[in-house]
Amino acid sequence: MKIDAQGIYYRDLNNTIREAVQAGTDEIELDNVNGQYFIGDGINKPVTITINGVPGNDLGAFMNGATIIVNENAQDNIGNTMNAGKIIVHGHAGDVLGYGMRGGRIFIGKDVGYRVGIHMKSYQEYKPVLIAGGKAGDFFGEYMAGGVLILLGMFTDDPAKDKHGYLFGTGMHGGVIYVRGGVDESRLAKEVGVFELDDSDRVELEGYIREYCADFKLDAAEVLKEHFVKVLPRSKRPYGNMYCTMPK
């Protein structure tokens, strides 16, 4: 099903999408999207929504099982508290990506903004994976509690920009970050450390990279031939002693 979103108010557009999903449509293509908020929010059926244009903020929030493919750039707050499903953005994405994400996949083709993967978490079989193909702003993996963040630094509109910003991993206390080609250790937050991958890391990482490369039609061997490092939290309770010493 195709919908021309030209000039349609976000509430009307989202009502149309929800009605189509309710009626059993499993493929929805939106043309001429520009700035409409909340697309795909709370959708809990395995439909595919393809977006041509730049969707507005809070794309795929609380999403539970749908797939969203954005063929151009996307804005801020993508995949807030997303539970399951997949969001693929072929261009760049903005700030606060994957906020509190607790399952599913977010794959971004190019650069991402500030606070990517903020407070991602995982529990039992729920393990969110967020991959950015380009470069990232400050506070990458801020307050991260679980799940997997991967930064490739390969596909960017700004070759002069640094691969990642400052305060990398601030407040991180769970999960893992993999970075292709190493990190700038002077920009890491004090809560995290850099480690080499072990064999089980390599198997896990390769699986995610192969899935990412299949979605973006890239050569996985090319992506994987560079050395990766992993960034892990030094503590599960980085602020346990911030206000007073915790009793043992």
Add this chain to the structure above:
Amino acid sequence: MKPQPTHIFQKDISNCGLTGFVSKKGQRVEGAVIIKSISLMHDRGNGLGGGFGAYGIYPEFKEFYAFHLMYENAMALQLTEEYLEANFHIEQQEDIPTRRIRAIANPPVFKRYFVTPLETDEYREAVEYQGMTDSDIIVRHVMAVNHEIDGAFVVSSGKNMGAFKGVGFPEDIAEFFRLEEYSGHIWTAHNRFPTNTPGWWGGAHPFTLLDWSIVHNGEISSYGINKRYLEMYGYLCTMLTDTEVVAYMLDLLIRKHGLSPELACTALAPPFWSLIDQLPSNERELYTAIRQVYGSALLNGPFAILFASNKGLIGLNDRVKLRPLVCAEKDDFVYMASEESAIREICPAPSRIWAPRGGEPVIAMVEGNV
């Protein structure tokens, strides 16, 4: 018993929105374009403030200071006009054209005056014995009107520019002020969601002084420090909201103290000490000096601001980027907005589109003497 919902799902989630653009070659663009851009971000505001800054709109009076005045009562109008007549040569005065529309309730009265300072005794005293320039004298008069005449507010006071603002959504304010009838080479626009201060006509953005204008998304938690610092230099804050200090601070830093726009931005949003410590010694000395001298100019809290003057348009974020700002280029145009879609709405295929780093100003100056 039916389960009760835990949230009010119809809640509106809003925040301020801003957008602006400059033609570096000085091509004049009609108001309809900026209206289209800000209207796309309708839901970032709540109808309690909208406004526009427009440059290059009064070419026939470009040698005169264009005073946009807002009057809440007839006495304010009478007292202000007596004040202006005593201190200025008034080349032209007129009502600012407006259109009555249902969306705008109880608007104040708006007039504009194209003026130059009169050579009064007070003027000669200021120039000859206090070393003041015409710009300083205009600032003094703006402060005097805003502070001393109850119900009169100078909305803008620069040459060949004007601010148009009030209580309403920006598209309603544009319709009220017939903005589609103006053309300019720099435009800014703001959609307000007031949080800490009242939604009144003077509190809408932009805030201006001379030809500076500021639109702002965020909140300046250092307002008290900034305000007291500015008061030492004769700037009086009368608009009941935080953004006002940014307009006066830039006038102080750039026009009075002669800082470049880059250094002025550094004073407002300097690097953290921990980063300064890592820099090479010449940069470390520069940033240390800026932070030591201009500690009271630092803006704390989340912000994205656009500030414009006749010379160009500058966008700036707080140091940790707690508010959105996206920039784009196409030919000689530079665009800056809270959302990429607001740029795409008026420039569908920019040659470059990017999100600047926190604290890193994006500076787009006009070329030559536009």
